[in-house]
Amino acid sequence: MTGQKLQVIPLGGLGEFGMNCMAIRYGDDILIVDAGMMFPDAELLGVDVVVPDFSYLVEHKELVRALILTHGHEDHIGGVPFLLSQVNVPVYATNLTLALVERRLDEHELDEEAELNEVKTGERIVIGPFAIEFIHVTHSIVAAVAVAITTPLGVILHTGDFKVDPTPLDDLPFDLHKFAEYGRQGVLLLLSDSTNVDRPGYTESERAVRPRLEDCFHRAEGRLVFSTFSSSIHRLQQILDLAQEYGRKVALLGRSMLSNTEIAHNLRLLDIPDSILLRPQDIMQTPADKVAVIVSGTQGEPMSALARVAVDNHKNLSIRPGDTVVLSARIIPGNEKSIYRMINHLARRGGDVIYGTMNPPVHVSGHASVEELKLVLSLVRPKYFMPVHGEYRQLARHAKLAESIPGLGLQGSFVLETGETLEIDSYGARRGANVSVGRVCIDSGSVDEVVEELVIRDRRHLSEDGFVLPIIAINKHTGKNETLPEIVSRGFVSLEEGSDLMLEARRIVAKTLEGSSAEERTDWGVMQEKIRADLKRFISKQTSRRPLIMPVILEV
């Protein structure tokens, strides 16, 4: 036993969807598990990517020993370049995860400095006071692991993302035995994936998709186009295998599709049958019933290959009547409108589009449903439980689920959100002090990549009712405005020059100026505030709108 305490510090992904990042600290040593990103809500205007605020790690730079990655999805590795550019620690991950991280680092020109270490499932490494074992789990991406972190106070088991697939395509099932073994020896704290806690029953095996994909091959008369996540290697494998059986060549479209299949093929995780590949430029020259295309862009992302195909703006593929398009992917909440818009376009070109809850569904989830979550809880029998990866509603439900299993011997469950911490010492577990967290908004095209929250707030304001800008030219000699103030506006109301509303608004500004004392008029800050207030009142009364009002005073 020791006097040091163990701290579990979620920096992202708890009480929010995505950007998973968890720090685990024992005394003067910190381990990080995952550093993900999230795609922004629609209200984060002009933002491409959101990553956690890593301030806590930057402040304790000298204590951070390693970054452990559970798998290669963006919500677990997308923040790695942003983390490493601030805190360059060694990274530990399995082969595919590492290859995907490497590509990201390469894009950010960080690949030279990074220290990347490949680990294998079953391997155990020691870092400071932590012994870390990588346990094979099944998920919609291959080479996914859970991590068992043995600390001086006991074992923390972090599941990563998982489902319990008894029949995965590579015959490497979820490692139930290792979970059981840790459960037998005693686990101090379980951190478990809450994504699908709302779903009753069991998530279907990846193999369940095969007969449904086969049905598509069986029925299709024209071209057969599949869209799936390019990281779903096993889904790609099934499509390739079926194409081989049904005598169709396969073309790959989309940057991520090409790059991910290449990575997976090089690592021997994807088996590409001999001479099955078709060059994209040959798609339209090959008989339609001899072609299958796998294309990225399941979520209707505007620049993706499938979105371009949908509006018939892709140089290699045109959808014709008789073609079948299969969306073999989840519709991520928030993306419905753009996905359906894309499907409408595909249908307009005559494509038969298979998607969503249609019979038969051509997608299965990668996350555990309620019965699998109960199975993991029952195997691990943790002393303490902390649900991870989910919004509050999911974490709360997962905690209730654990509490509803009487035989577990649970001594406490903790629903924590990002920034709240858990402390464990020899007396037990309790909530600790909060740490500073937040989100950093990235506009990936721009030089100064970080977008300040203030700028986003302004954009939101502008997006509602536009702006109104009164411009007052003040003579620097006389201190007076000699002409009626100008007003320019955009996104507000469709105004003709010299409309009554505009003319009246200009008079209001002039009146405010006239009605101000000489003293006030020397203080531009005061004048701007007065003008803003008077004009806001006038506009709100006349139009019930609240544009952004920004008075400009020019000295001429």
Add this chain to the structure above:
Amino acid sequence: MTGQKLQVIPLGGLGEFGMNCMAIRYGDDILIVDAGMMFPDAELLGVDVVVPDFSYLVEHKELVRALILTHGHEDHIGGVPFLLSQVNVPVYATNLTLALVERRLDEHELDEEAELNEVKTGERIVIGPFAIEFIHVTHSIVAAVAVAITTPLGVILHTGDFKVDPTPLDDLPFDLHKFAEYGRQGVLLLLSDSTNVDRPGYTESERAVRPRLEDCFHRAEGRLVFSTFSSSIHRLQQILDLAQEYGRKVALLGRSMLSNTEIAHNLRLLDIPDSILLRPQDIMQTPADKVAVIVSGTQGEPMSALARVAVDNHKNLSIRPGDTVVLSARIIPGNEKSIYRMINHLARRGGDVIYGTMNPPVHVSGHASVEELKLVLSLVRPKYFMPVHGEYRQLARHAKLAESIPGLGLQGSFVLETGETLEIDSYGARRGANVSVGRVCIDSGSVDEVVEELVIRDRRHLSEDGFVLPIIAINKHTGKNETLPEIVSRGFVSLEEGSDLMLEARRIVAKTLEGSSAEERTDWGVMQEKIRADLKRFISKQTSRRPLIMPVILEV
């Protein structure tokens, strides 16, 4: 037989979700079926409501004979005030539909002029060359009808929205016999609801919800809060009945909940057990296990009663640990984020929230699934078929479904989008000329309610990267700018006054001015364009952003 042709003219709701409106024209007589609204996409910034552009009807004002309404949902009646204020025609509808329209007209102060006519199911009215029969159908709102319109060229059967519920709560099932009768006599054209064409099988009966609601009553220990659409009278009835059985008083929260229950009660469509109602102000003073609350706001609308309860900002109801909140409604695509945000808040207050696909589901759809659609097609056996109410993907699938039933004897199916028309004469059916259609965006708070598309485009531009406004003061005597131009910006990048970027941008503008000929400088339009172009190039190169740039030239 006659020489006149029949035209079917969709003015809204085909190839889009919502704002259903269909004109049917025979010679010089036009009937309108439904006049709905839609809720705007997120990209229609600052817009509350969208209604069809009724120009076609306004242009042919003197030919329009009547507006027929199939049922009282917003996507079928929400545009009525906007239509009647332009073309005041007699309205025909069943009792509940008419009462809901009356309230809308009242809000727009149009109730005096409107001519509202109540019809009963089974009734037949004659308007010009049309004989219209109202046929009882089942849907998630009561008093819903299909309409059979007998024209000189044959019968047009318009289903409205429906499902085929064999066991509705009021024991008034879908009128299969009437559909069969028309089918026997021969139907020229079927227009049928495509909303759920993606769903295999049969939509469950409204009665299927009862055991699931009962389960909630059975398990709940604290307060029991239900949220449902306030127009779902049968859902409300089931909750009221169960509350009575389980000894809970019922409080109603939310403006639409109060108003709709009052309307339905007055029409004897809703049976409110004696003394079951609890005043909202008494909720928190009544033992928690003796209270049920029905509250509006299933879609997370920010000002709705449930959204306010979620953030603990409702004067009559606070959620406490042990309370149960049941969302007995569909999650409408596009609303996921706000609904989940609301659920997270409810969970944070300790509420157990039942929603979505959880087991057991506490909601059933009001629209027919594939097998019901096939049933209606098989009963009606139309000569021509035109799917209505849906996006293109749904209409196309519905048409394929009809074509896949060989015994139907279908002579043609037509996938039309809003603005495309169908013409039928004694020789057959074909596509006709397009008519002018569109959408009108309404910002309901403002005086000038219609929001121009241009204004919305500006808002979208502003929302992406904000604005940059160079302001140039030109001396009207010398024609020269005497100081460095000013630049103001918001929502662009977080700039300090005098930052390098800003200073450089000001120099760019000054250089453009200096580099222009005397002739150019007299033409402000030219100067604005030159400044815009040069500044845009500079900013795009420096920041990769594309703010709205709007040069202002002041003469001082």
